[in-house]
Amino acid sequence: MDKFTIAMAILAFMIVAGGLIYTAGIGRLVDIRKSEIDTPMNEKIQRHPYIRNPIFLTYLIALGLVGFYILYLAFTRSW
Template sequence: MTYLTMVLGVIALLILGVSLIYTFKVGKLVSERKSTYDTQINEKVQEHPYMRNPIFLAYIIAGILALAYIFYLAFTISW
């Protein structure tokens, strides 16, 4: 494995770990909110509803990593 591939792998694992923890925290918050009816949505979430969703964050991060890997391969493979 090259050094850059190993670094990208470590970064991907860190992102996966942080995403997992963040998803559990959001799930806990949602389950707490379900216990009360008609709660007010946080202002930060109202301003950025898509960026606060962990599923969308996972897709965005995966897309960025896929593009980075494609560009990495495009510049390192000699034709």
């Protein structure tokens, strides 16, 4: 394994770990809010519910990085 492969693996692990921590934090925040009072949703979130979801954002970022890595390997490796 070359250095770039190891760096990409570490970056991917950090993204997944960051997404997990962020999602857990949002989950706790939602549980606290639901137990106290049911608040109305922000108008921006109502218009764009998928863009504001951290899980979807994590998957999109990870998919982009994996795609970049596949293209990198396709153009740099000699078959």
